[in-house]
Amino acid sequence: MTIETPILYESKGSPNARRVRFFIAEKDITIPMKAVDLGAKEQFSDAYKAINPRSQVPALTLADGSTITEVLAIWRYLEEAYPQTPLLGTSAKTKALVTLWERRAELDGFAPVMEGVRNGIAGLKGRALSGPHAYEQIPELVERSKQRVANFYADFNERLAAVPFVAGEEFSAADITTLVTVDFATNALKMPLPAEHTAFQQWYDKTSIRPGASA
Amino acid sequence: MTIETPILYESKGSPNARRVRFFIAEKDITIPMKAVDLGAKEQFSDAYKAINPRSQVPALTLADGSTITEVLAIWRYLEEAYPQTPLLGTSAKTKALVTLWERRAELDGFAPVMEGVRNGIAGLKGRALSGPHAYEQIPELVERSKQRVANFYADFNERLAAVPFVAGEEFSAADITTLVTVDFATNALKMPLPAEHTAFQQWYDKTSIRPGASA
Known part of the structure; x- marks a missing residue:
């Protein structure tokens, strides 16, 4: 199966994840999201550590299977891949x-x-x-x-x-x-x-x- | 008098200033530099505070008289203004x-x-x-x-x-x-x-x- 778009791993309880959801909404793009249950410590599970060994959200998985972590890096990826409504400046x-x-x-x-x-x-x-x-x-x-x-x-x-x-x-x-x-x-x-x-x-x-x- | 290029305010004793000098050298561009004497607390002088009210180096003054501070912001400016030898990625x-x-x-x-x-x-x-x-x-x-x-x-x-x-x-x-x-x-x-x-x-x-x- 080919993954056609990135997937954002996030949590409603994470202010860092909110920074990325906010950015995506302002750009008016659609990125599939998967919730990570921080209350149940899902970020420390083997399944999530395979996505992000640092056990942090947010994380963005790309079509090639690699993962981008850190809000600023995810923003940079999204700004470059989806240039509409720039949020990181224009000049x-x-x-x-x-x-x-x-x-x-x-x-x-x-x-x-x-x-x-x-x-x-x-x-x-x-x-x-x-x-x-x-x-x-x-x-x-x-x-x-x-x-x-x-x-x-x-x-x-x-x-x-x-x-x-x-x-x-x-x-x-x-x-x-x-x-x-x-x-x-x-x-x-x-x-x-x-x-x-x-x-x-x-x-x-x-x-x-x-x-x-x-x- | 027109200022033709940005000017970098820096100090040999500042590791943050070194990050910018290193970047400029790798890009092989020429940016005029002015040393700020941290030992003499020149960063707290009125003259320097007019350039950067936070009294920090490095700072980059632009031709329009505005100032860019923070290493990452100065890097971003230089990468966009002088695209040769990219140091912040290409895709x-x-x-x-x-x-x-x-x-x-x-x-x-x-x-x-x-x-x-x-x-x-x-x-x-x-x-x-x-x-x-x-x-x-x-x-x-x-x-x-x-x-x-x-x-x-x-x-x-x-x-x-x-x-x-x-x-x-x-x-x-x-x-x-x-x-x-x-x-x-x-x-x-x-x-x-x-x-x-x-x-x-x-x-x-x-x-x-x-x-x-x-x-």
């Missing part, structure tokens, strides 16, 4: 700006939320970092992560007071990571966007009602 | 694989070395994370960072026993980050590549003699 400069601002959202926002969660939850003892290796939690990181998220909110409020979208004039992958980060911080760290950040809130209000946001 | 799949493996090198190798350095050095007290905000050091991170670097060495030895270059068949930006990480770990954490990782060592021997490695 040398806007491609660089999307890379830059998506990275700011990830390193200053998304990653601190993840760090705060993984170093604080009892069920993740010995699993402070995702991936194949065991690392003990460092409780001090929880508080530092929360400071970082608060600074991310303030910095991005300043940014979004100056430009309509995170990377500038157009909606892009940088907006996807930013929206997923706000919802992740709200749900997992009980850190919703502070009301005083009005520019960020206005951006959130218009972005959270995009169809891709509920994909 | 949808190889572009994704370079993104994936460069990210593994950065998140599993480069970032832990940086974290170990910034959380351990007396001169960086209150500056545990680069950027505009002050964060206290967490000494426990130094030991965890060293564990992570040791795991990175073992994982990449396995990878490089299977393929000639980090992202597969061709030299790419993933090799640049990997080489810079090994040298950074050697110099800053006193963690050279362990002798038993023979595949990684063979890769290092051939990669470290490329002209770009000494750029």
Whole structure:
């Protein structure tokens, strides 16, 4: 049997998988998806490890049987293979700006939320970092992560007071990571966007009602 | 006066700046460079903050007066503006694989070395994370960072026993980050590549003699 299209392995409970579903919905393309049951620890099963030895979602399997992991790599594949509705920029400069601002959202926002969660939850003892290796939690990181998220909110409020979208004039992958980060911080760290950040809130209000946001 | 080309602000002491110089040398393009004296804290000067308010190097100023920061964003700009000798992949799949493996090198190798350095050095007290905000050091991170670097060495030895270059068949930006990480770990954490990782060592021997490695 020939597999005609890529397949996305994902989970509704994974904010990283949401970043990819959001991207696919915004591009308005159809990619078959298979749910991985993280609650039942299906990501550690031999069947899933044969797809992704690191036991992480999302993962994209290609027609040749190989697997692409990591959100940014899956996005890059999809952007190249399905160029319609570009979300990673269109000129040398806007491609660089999307890379830059998506990275700011990830390193200053998304990653601190993840760090705060993984170093604080009892069920993740010995699993402070995702991936194949065991690392003990460092409780001090929880508080530092929360400071970082608060600074991310303030910095991005300043940014979004100056430009309509995170990377500038157009909606892009940088907006996807930013929206997923706000919802992740709200749900997992009980850190919703502070009301005083009005520019960020206005951006959130218009972005959270995009169809891709509920994909 | 019209500025005809981008200008790279960099420092010989910055491993992130080295990633960009290496990339420029491999592409065999000419980009004017200006040194920022980190020892004299020039990155915190008003003049440099006007270029990059985050006080980080490298930064690339464009002909229109705007600035691109972050290694990955500068690489993306240069790859699009100067397509010769591509270093970020050539097909949808190889572009994704370079993104994936460069990210593994950065998140599993480069970032832990940086974290170990910034959380351990007396001169960086209150500056545990680069950027505009002050964060206290967490000494426990130094030991965890060293564990992570040791795991990175073992994982990449396995990878490089299977393929000639980090992202597969061709030299790419993933090799640049990997080489810079090994040298950074050697110099800053006193963690050279362990002798038993023979595949990684063979890769290092051939990669470290490329002209770009000494750029």
